[in-house]
Amino acid sequence: MTDQAVDTDGVRLSGHSSQDSGFLGRTRELKELRADIERAGLDTLAGKKAPRARVLLIAGKPGSGRSALAGELVRQIADRYPDGVLRARLAEPDGTPVPVGRTARELLAELGLPVPAGAAEDDLTASFREALDGRRRVLLLDDAVDAEQVDALLPDTPDCLVVAVSRGPLTGISDVRPCTLGGLDTKSAVELLSRNTGSVRITVDPRAAEGLVEACQAQPAALVLAGGWLAARPKTAVADLAKQLHAEGDEGSALDRVFRLVHASLPAPAARTLRLLALAPAGLADPHTASALAGCSVGGARTTLDDFVALGLLRRTAGPLPQYEVPGCLHPLLVALTEAHDRPAELQLARARMLERTVRLLQSCRAITETDNPEAREKLQGMPRALRFPTPRAAADWLRLRRPALLASARLAVADGELDTLARRLMSQLVRATVAHFGTHAAAPDLYGVHRLVLDVAERRDLPRERAAALLNLGDLDARTGRLTEALARYRAALDAARAAQDPYATGRAMESVGGTHQELGDYDRATDWFGRALAERLARGEREDAARLYGRIATAHTYAGRYGEAQRGWRAALAGYRKLDDVAAYARALSELARVQEYAGRPEESLRTCQEAVEWARRAADVRLQAALHLRLADTLEHLGDTTAAGLHRSAAERMLGEEIQEFQEVREAQGSDSDDSSPGSGPSAYEIRSASGKD
Structure with a gap:
């Protein structure tokens, strides 16, 4: 049968109308x-x-x-x-x-x-x-x-x-x-053979066809393989195949006997490629997978896979890119053949080649999204043409189509236990490529599973740095889905691992995350304490930018607790840090937060002056949205002070800046109770990521 899209265990054929599905018997x-x-x-x-x-x-x-x-x-x-x-x-x-x-x-x-x-x-x-x-x-x-x-x-x-x-x-x-279910009825079984081999050989010797059906025990999968074998040999009589199967005796099932015959008739390279498909993750293979497993060219691998489809050994899956599936009934037979014909070291080498090819494809898949990065473009151009994607859309389609196989590759690599270095690289590149194409939010369910696999490898290999990274990433995902208690436990465990690894970045990151989780839980005293510990770490290492940001986080926690005096001191410390760094945009945002706290503290005149200063700094930073938010805040403050005319002028200025966005912007602002600036210095640590595995590309 050529290109017949056989179901996993079945007898459905492609190329038929919806009225005639091609289903036989039953x-x-x-x-x-x-x-x-x-x-x-x-x-x-x-x-x-x-x-x-x-x-x-x-x-x-x-x-x-x-x-x-x-x-x-x-x-x-x-x-x-x-x-x-x-x-x-x-x-x-x-x-x-x-x-x-x-x-x-x-x-x-x-x-x-x-x-x-x-x-x-x-x-x-x-x-x-x-x-x-x-x-x-x-x-x-x-x-x-x-x-x-x-x-x-x-x-x-x-x-x-x-x-x-x-x-x-x-x-x-x-x-x-x-x-x-048992076997097919004889009439349907013979028709299945005729669809594969053509009707002439069946018509000239109907008894031989019935004998072949009996030798195959009328099992559809065995008949598909028998028909594929005959289709590849147009001069071979049906009776000859039936005799060969009878000569095999009763050892194994009918499917086992036909499969062994088909395998034995393949050229040695093709037979080896077929056996190695037992290693294909989730039973899914594409030309790259087969090429890496067999050590041949991608074009040669695709030709071989198409030949297997014609023989009924594989079926194509629907999709814009070539992908093939090993029928479930054949997988255990392939495994048995690999155990009989291939040495364990050869199988391990083939598996390593497949993982290495997958890592490089994921690198290429990610690199094509970094069009503004000269280093990424150079690395992409240095890859073989067969590993490059023509467009970001093509890369995204490949990633989406291969997603089940990629996730299965990660699970199998971790379960193997002998290829942990490759497994860590694979998972690192899988995370980066997935986030680059689909974003953290959309990819979060898959990322959670991958980070748990990273954690398994890190604990098995006693790698505290990787353990800290995996725990931090899992904690972030737990926190985003509201599982704050679980997130807090992850962050504390990450802190222990980071200290064991003597990793200052992960240590500070974990401390800050613990503080942020306490803040989400409403425990502002613990939040300020942990932010303070993280601040001390940053100051000791001279990391002034992170120190300024942490002053803002401490101030935010004090604001939530109603301690407006401490909050103002925190924002003034953050302002001093941003001034030294000459970070105009961050300085403007910190001023806007200080103005908010002053307003909460019942000091509208001070808030008005601070807000006016913030507008000037936002103008210097060319941050139009922040300028608009500050004009709206000025309008609110002026209304509280009774100056409705000036308030109207500031609202008009905000409308001119935002245009059609003004209504949506005000709704967001009211919902958040702030100026809707997501990148304020008091924002959470989610923007500060740590690599989940080896940094090697």
Whole structure:
């Protein structure tokens, strides 16, 4: 079969209309499954309302066409569920169960709902079930390993339907409607062969075709491979292949025997490339992955991957870039072949090459966004052409398409334990590229998982500096999602690690973060104490810019506590620091904050004079938004003093500066209770980042 997009275990073919999906056989099973949807459940028979969604189970061995049958069922009934279909795979290619929290996170993201970084599994599954309340959706859960995975995601509404695919029964879920698969009927199996090989060879020897179906035990995956093998050999008779399979004896399953035959018929380089695809993260490979694993050119790798698609060994995934998936039923067979034919050292070397290639692609992906950085442009031009992206859009598309494989690469590299240096570089570049293209907020759920992996490596290798960095990053993400208690614990642990590493930057950063968290918790005394400790560290190292900023943070904490005298002293100290640094913009912002405190303290005349001075400094700094904010503050102060005419003049000046932005600007200002300047010297430490892993590019 050429380019037939075979389902993981199935018999669906591409190139067919929506009326004719290309699905073969299983007429009885489809009829029974559709009847089970309408059949009354146990609760209904007992006179109760069904509390949860109905579960249809399609059970069978890998390669039996269970995923294809589930897909065809969903296609046929989709019009009954106007809210759409959600799909998730509950097992890794090696059969390891996917954590339920990760699945729930992906499903929530597919629904376009916010996914808090680091949220607990129970919260994620509860949010997912809540999102399906009052909806009519189909949830297709493929490769379910156990009943617990399905139960945690089961919608709490009878209007939804769950179609689960598994090897065996899902004991523990009530009222499951099972459908167990065997082989295809002979007519459908022969038709599947004819679609691959052409009808002539089947027509001239129909008995041989039936014999081949019997040798393949009518299993769809085995028939696909047999058809691909015959399609590549147009002069070979169907009977010849059937004889070869019978000669193999009864060792292993029919799929195993056909797969061994196909592998043995490949040229040695192609056979080795096929085996090494067992190392592809998440079972997903692209030409770069195959090139790095096999040590060949990218063009040669793509040709080989396309040949594998024609043989039924791989299938292409939908998307703008070439990507291929190893069918789940073939993954354990590939693993067995690598163990039999390849030395562990060779596999480790191939894995290292793949990770190194991924690191370089991520470097290129990030560098193309830094168009104003001459050093980044020079580094990008020094890379091989095959590793360069033509545009930032192409790089973003690649990053989005490869996201599951990239995250899986990081997890596998950390689990390996022998490639920690490469793993740290991979995770560092993954964080930077993701933030460069999608921003910290949008990427936060993925970043949380990556930083936890960095922490695992740092603790395993006893790397206190990396441990501090990972804890700081995790603490930042916890703080942004409102988990302040967890964030405080992370920051304190980061402080211990930073001190052990004798890292002054991380030590000061951790102290400041502890203070900021106490401030968010409303404990202003502890906040000022920790800010003071961080200030002492900065002053001892002569870091005047950070010291001036910390004076502002201390003043802000005093302001929240209502200690306006201490707050004014703090802002005056910050002003002195910014004056020495000749930082005009920061000096103007600090003056604006001092004016605010004076207003809070009931000194409108002083606030008016300070605000007027701040306007002049903001003008020197060419900060139009700050000038407008200060004019609005002057207007408010003048109104309090009874000078409405002057207040009107300042409001008009602000309107001229901001134009159409004025209404939105005032709404933000009122919501924040400030001049809406996000970069004031009293802002939190989130803008001061620390690298999460090795600084090596």
